[in-house]
Structures are given as C-alpha cells and as structure tokens.
Amino acid sequence: MTEPILSARRLNKSFGPVHVLHDVDFDVYPGEVTALVGDNGAGKSTLVKCFAGINSIDSGEITYEGKAVTLHDPRDATALGIEFVYQDLALADNLDITQNMFLGREITSGRSSFLSDGEMERQARDTLTSLSVRTVSSVRQLVANLSGGQRQTVAIAKAVLFNSKVVFLDEPTAALGVAQTRQVLDLVRRLADQGHGVVLISHNMNDVMEVADRIVALYLGRVAAEVMKADTNTTQVVELITAGRSGGIGLAAATADETM
Amino acid sequence: MSDQTPETGVSTETATTHERAGAFSLDVEERSISDAFNGWIGKLRTGDPGALPSVLGLIILAIIFSQVSSRFLTRYNIGNIPAQGAYIAIIGLGLVFVLLLGEIDLSAGTAGGASAAIAALAVFSGNLHGRTGLPGFLYWCLVIGLLIGIAMAVWLKAYSAAVVIAIGWILVVTNLTQHLFLALVAAVCIGSAIGVLNGYLVAKVGIPSFVVTLALFLAWQGVTQFVLSGQPINTSNYSLWYNLAYGNLSVFWSWVFTIVVVGGYIAYTILVSLNAKRRDLARDSMSLVLLRGGVLALVGIVLTVLATQNRGVIASAPRRGIPTPAVIAIVLMILCTIALSKTTWGRHLYATGGNAEAARRAGIDVVHIKVTAFVLCSAFGAMGGVMLAASQSSASLDLGAGNVLLFSVAAAVIGGTSLFGGRGKPRDAIIGALVIAIIPNGLGLRPSINPQWQSVITGVVLLLAAAVDAVSRRRAARS
Ligand SMILES: Nc1ncnc2c1ncn2[C@@H]1O[C@H](COP(=O)(O)OP(=O)(O)OP(=O)(O)O)[C@@H](O)[C@H]1O
Ligand SMILES: [Mg+2]
Numbered sequence: 001m002t003e004p005i006l007s008a009r010r011l012n013k014s015f016g017p018v019h020v021l022h023d024v025d026f027d028v029y030p031g032e033v034t035a036l037v038g039d040n041g042a043g044k045s046t047l048v049k050c051f052a053g054i055n056s057i058d059s060g061e062i063t064y065e066g067k068a069v070t071l072h073d074p075r076d077a078t079a080l081g082i083e084f085v086y087q088d089l090a091l092a093d094n095l096d097i098t099q100n101m102f103l104g105r106e107i108t109s110g111r112s113s114f115l116s117d118g119e120m121e122r123q124a125r126d127t128l129t130s131l132s133v134r135t136v137s138s139v140r141q142l143v144a145n146l147s148g149g150q151r152q153t154v155a156i157a158k159a160v161l162f163n164s165k166v167v168f169l170d171e172p173t174a175a176l177g178v179a180q181t182r183q184v185l186d187l188v189r190r191l192a193d194q195g196h197g198v199v200l201i202s203h204n205m206n207d208v209m210e211v212a213d214r215i216v217a218l219y220l221g222r223v224a225a226e227v228m229k230a231d232t233n234t235t236q237v238v239e240l241i242t243a244g245r246s247g248g249i250g251l252a253a254a255t256a257d258e259t260m
Numbered sequence: 261m262s263d264q265t266p267e268t269g270v271s272t273e274t275a276t277t278h279e280r281a282g283a284f285s286l287d288v289e290e291r292s293i294s295d296a297f298n299g300w301i302g303k304l305r306t307g308d309p310g311a312l313p314s315v316l317g318l319i320i321l322a323i324i325f326s327q328v329s330s331r332f333l334t335r336y337n338i339g340n341i342p343a344q345g346a347y348i349a350i351i352g353l354g355l356v357f358v359l360l361l362g363e364i365d366l367s368a369g370t371a372g373g374a375s376a377a378i379a380a381l382a383v384f385s386g387n388l389h390g391r392t393g394l395p396g397f398l399y400w401c402l403v404i405g406l407l408i409g410i411a412m413a414v415w416l417k418a419y420s421a422a423v424v425i426a427i428g429w430i431l432v433v434t435n436l437t438q439h440l441f442l443a444l445v446a447a448v449c450i451g452s453a454i455g456v457l458n459g460y461l462v463a464k465v466g467i468p469s470f471v472v473t474l475a476l477f478l479a480w481q482g483v484t485q486f487v488l489s490g491q492p493i494n495t496s497n498y499s500l501w502y503n504l505a506y507g508n509l510s511v512f513w514s515w516v517f518t519i520v521v522v523g524g525y526i527a528y529t530i531l532v533s534l535n536a537k538r539r540d541l542a543r544d545s546m547s548l549v550l551l552r553g554g555v556l557a558l559v560g561i562v563l564t565v566l567a568t569q570n571r572g573v574i575a576s577a578p579r580r581g582i583p584t585p586a587v588i589a590i591v592l593m594i595l596c597t598i599a600l601s602k603t604t605w606g607r608h609l610y611a612t613g614g615n616a617e618a619a620r621r622a623g624i625d626v627v628h629i630k631v632t633a634f635v636l637c638s639a640f641g642a643m644g645g646v647m648l649a650a651s652q653s654s655a656s657l658d659l660g661a662g663n664v665l666l667f668s669v670a671a672a673v674i675g676g677t678s679l680f681g682g683r684g685k686p687r688d689a690i691i692g693a694l695v696i697a698i699i700p701n702g703l704g705l706r707p708s709i710n711p712q713w714q715s716v717i718t719g720v721v722l723l724l725a726a727a728v729d730a731v732s733r734r735r736a737a738r739s
Contacts, residue, residue, distance in 0.1 A: 074621065074623070075623055078623070086621070088617075090615065090617055090618035090621045090622075091615065091618055092610070092611040092614035092615040092618045092619065092682070093614055093615065093682070094610060094611075094613070094614035094615075094682035094683055095607075095610060095611055095614060099607060099610075099611075100618075103607070103608075103611050103618065103619070103622040103624070104608075104619070104622030104623040104624050105622075105623070106604045106607060108604060113603050113604045113605060114602050114603055115602055115603065115604060115607060118535065118536050118539060118541045121541055121542065122539065122541055138542070140542060145306065
C-alpha cells in the first residue's frame, strides 16, 4: 500500500469550551480521492482549516511526506504544495482567467516587477489542457462572464498550477447543475489520476460514491470510520454520518452516545 | 467510471496542438481587425462600454458649444482648455487608484492645496523657518509630521513612499525649498506623507475612507489658511510655475513629444505582437496593430500640426506649441497606465478592488496595496494643487477646496471608472477632465448665458455618466 502524503494523528481542536475535533486521524494518499463526509457542524471545515494553517491545533501531529510539519500561516501550506479551493471560490470577477490563476504568484520578466502576460497565458492554457478542460474558449475571458462550473474549474486549475501535491476541495459541486457537476467531478477524478492527493468535502452521496476512493466519516468531531469506496455502500455511509456507526464499524455505541 | 466521458480518453501526453486549438480557439487565433471590432461590440453588449460614452459626450458637448459660440472651435480657445482642466485631470488620475479599490479620497484636493501652499510660502518667504515663513508651531508640525510619515510608511512596508517623504523632509529642513523647483518637489513629498496618513487610517485602523477623507478635507482647508496667514501668494511671478499652466513646448519639442509618444506606442505594440507570434500566443494581427497605431499617429499629427500653428490673438505675441499642462497630464497618464496594467502591483490593485478576500487569500498584502494607492492619490493631489495654483495664478486661501475634488471625482466617473471598485483606467480621468473643463469654457464664450448653468450642466453630465455605469453593470450582471 502507498504511504499517505499528508496525515494528521490524534488532532484536537477546541474553540474555547467547544471541543470540535477529538483525536482525529486523517490521511491523504497520492493518486486517490479521499471524501470527507459528515453532518453539518461535524468539523469538516475546521479540520481543513487546520491543514490550511488558518486554525492552530491544540494537540496532535501533522506530517507531510513523512516529516512532521507545523502550519501557522496559509503560506506555509502553499509552500509545501497543499492547495485549497474554498466553497466561495475567491476569484476576482474583474480579472480574466489567467490573471486569476496567477493571482499573487505572477510571472514577471526577469527580476523586475513587470508582468509576463504571454508566459502566464501559455501556462494557464497548458494547465487547463492537462486537465482536459475544453469549455473555455479563451484564457483571456473575464471570470465575471463564466458559468458556475467554469468558475469552479478555474479555481481548481489555480490550485494545481503550481505543482501542488495535495488539493482540498470544500463542496465544489454545491451550487452546480447536473452538467456542470459532471465536469467538476471528472476534473476531480483527473486530478487524482495525475497523482495529486485529493480531499473532497461533499454532502452529496452520489458525488462521493462516484468519485471517491476512500471515505472518511466525521461524527461530532470524531472519525467514525475510514472505509474504501469498494467495500461500502451509500446506506452504510449515511448511517455513519447520521449515527456515527453502522453495523460492526463506526464508533462504539458508548462513545457515540457520550459525545452527544 | 470517468472513462465514459470522451475527454478523459485523451491523456495529457497525447493532447496535440490541434486539440488544444479546439479548446481555446480564441487564444491561438490572430485577432484580425474584424475580430477586434466584433469583440468591441460584444463588450458594449455585455456592459463594458469603455471610453465610448465619455468620448461621445465630449463630441456632443463640442458640437453644442460650437453652436453657442463661433469662437469655441478656434485654436486659441481649444489651446486654453489644457490650462483650465489639467488640475482636474491630475487629481482625477490619482483618484483612479483609490476608486479602483472601491474607496474614495475626498481630501485629495485640499491636501494638495495645503502642500502647494507650503511650496508657495517656501519660495515666497525664502525660508519656511524664517520670520516670514510658517508659524513656528506649524513648521515643527511639518518637520515632525514628515518624520512620522517616514516611520509609518516603513512600518506599512510602503518603502518607496518612505523614500519620497524622506526627500521632502530633507528639502524642508535644509531649506532647499527656497528654490522653486525643489519646493514643488517637496509639495509632492508632503502630499505623499498625507497619503500615508489616509492609508493608515483606512487600511489599518479601519475607518471608512469616506469619513477619514471628509474629516481631512475640512482640516486641510484650515491648514492652508494657517500656512498662508491669510495672504494669498501670487504664483505668476515665478516663470516656472506660471509655465506649468500657460507654457508651450517649442515647435521642435512639440514634434519630438508627439513622435516619442506615438512612435513609442507603435513600436511597443508591434514588438508585443511579434513576440506573441514567435511563441504562438494570442495576439493582435499586424494589420490591427498598424491600424491602431496609424489612427493614433494620424490624430497625433493633426493635433500637433494644429498646436504648432500660431494661435495667439495678439499679433505681437505669437503663441504656438503643445501646451505644457497637456504634456504633463499625458505623461502622467502613460506612467499610471503602465503601473496599473503592466506591473504586479497594478494587478494586485485591480484584484483587491475586485475581490479583497480573494486577493488576501492569494497572499496579496491588501493593507500595503491600499496604503500605496492612498499615497499616490495624495501625491497626485499635490501635483494637482500645484497646477491649480499655476492656472489661477495664485496660491489662494481656498486652494483645492470648493468643487475641485468633486470635479476630479466626476472626471474619473464620467470617463468610466466605477465607484464600486475594480473597474477603471487612467485615461478615464483625462477624458472626463476634458468633458468637465469644456463646459465652463464653452459657456464662458457667451456672456449672456449665466454662469449658474455651468453647475447644472456639469451635474447633468455626471448623472448621465453614472446612469451609463449603472445600466452597464446591470447588463453585465445579467449576461
Ligand atoms: N471560529 C469558531 N469559533 C467557535 N466555534 C467554531 C468556529 N468554527 C467552527 N466552530 C464550531 O465547530 C463546529 C464544526 O464546524 P465546521 O464548520 O467545521 O463544520 P462542518 O463539518 O464544516 O459543517 P458544514 O457541513 O455545515 O460545513 C461547529 O459546531 C461550529 O459551530
Ligand atoms: Mg463546512
């Protein structure tokens, strides 16, 4: 079995008196889509923010490529090659696709601060091509004029532009129609096929069952179970999400009740 | 599962250039003249009218005024417009930076007035610290204020602003400001220090820019009166200062200026096109580039020919050449355009104005961007104050107050800069300033029309411009 590229061990996180994450173990494997599921308030976003360096962790350990790392700042994560696509995308509508993809990391000519727009356009196009994105007619299109799916595509492409190895996607299909969801899921699959470690947060079981290789269910801040997609089914995952246990797997009844 | 979709059948390695052309068809094509025209129509449709409304407005006003008075379209009258409008254009240029962020600087006019008044007093008295110079208290406020400005600029990582303010401080304490040119430089440096203060209060403390700059709009008016101790200073005695508004380039230098600007533009666009062609990137076809360059060259040559003919009304005092204020405004506009569209700083400014949260997450130092924009705005305000003092021949007690700032904001907005941030260009301020300046100019030619009309017409034009902006934004949102 391959080694995880990014892992968390016994992660704890409280906001004041609220203990949000309890001894969470979480692994991301290269070339796999790991779905992170759980009810509202289970702690999914909190966990992601711990990896992003937005939330500090109270105890526990994060390792990247086998080495312990500390993430204090969003830039720490970026420097390691961990990228995040947040649900509210954060694209600048008044800029075009290329400008958004390179925002904050523009290519300049030499050591000056003059932009190399041609070079950026080429790389943007190459990245989109490598993701088999065919729906944009020009990388000079303003983001304001894109559809929801295209915007999501740009946000994801931005995340993989800089040789990132792990990509977190927080509900990438939440606001999309059928066809656009299809595009984004294909894109998510392709990221994993290219060797990225992909973490997909979603409330949509169809999406999860379709695209994930591994499913981690969070229940009230604890990992209820980590299962392979091949060994499970929708009913079981839904039970894990809503009750923390399903048949033989999941939290022991006592733990599940105690956390209530 | 994903194999069912046709796209995934093609792996990255086998994606050929041909397929790429299918996906990004608009990118590898050469933009021909008709493509450019269609693209422009498309932009109009989707609510991005660019400079079109303001240029149309300018033409319509010109037609109206040519009916109002036959003197309107004379070379003499047109030649006066730059002197009358340059201060609006320059303050407006500075405002574009701030408006792009969705902020406003109401104090740019009076801050510029105060800076220019200090410069005027410095040359008039010969020593700011002397008997006829600044009141002692105010002098020390200036010296210490500039030091604080340096410290704050360094703290806010606006290092170039810190250097500029430091130069101003040196000029003031060494009394080099007794020399006119250096005094004007110092005025711009003092303006920059004021901008650091604005930027700090807005970006760091978090007070809305409207409130901060409204307060300072009032405060700097008082400071100007303190500086001048109730006595306006005549600036037309200083030929350099007078010529900032009323000078003209010689015929030779007029042509040099036109050739450098037009030739520079053509050479640059050709180079960009060739470069992109070599690397197989989207580009404008050579015919399009040459057409644009040709049109610009034609306009430039016609204007220069007209400008270099004698337009004086007194036979003994011929007047010819491109007016200095026009040269100053054009050069500043070009510099601003380069800074905004070709540098990372400019890109980050647009991004911050479009979506500050996106900019922050992309690792852009939003505070730094805001501070530098306010610094530039106040520095341009100081230049505008200097130009205004030149054009009204006096550093008056109300220098930069009254309608100055409002006209400058109006200029940027009429030109097409959005008050909501993210959209606008330096050229907007220039075109808008032309619109604002020709209204009093045209009305002034017929004394029977009451000057009250000036405010009414300016107001109506501004309202029309705002309506165009609002309608186009709605369209953009719908499409
Ligand atoms: N900054 C904060 N301060 C206090 N409590 C917080 C904070 N952020 C999150 N929480 C709490 O932590 C718990 C987990 O929140 P989180 O956003 O991680 O849930 P989630 O699994 O992402 O839910 P959803 O599916 O609704 O997005 C919630 O009870 C929430 O109220
Ligand atoms: Mg969440």
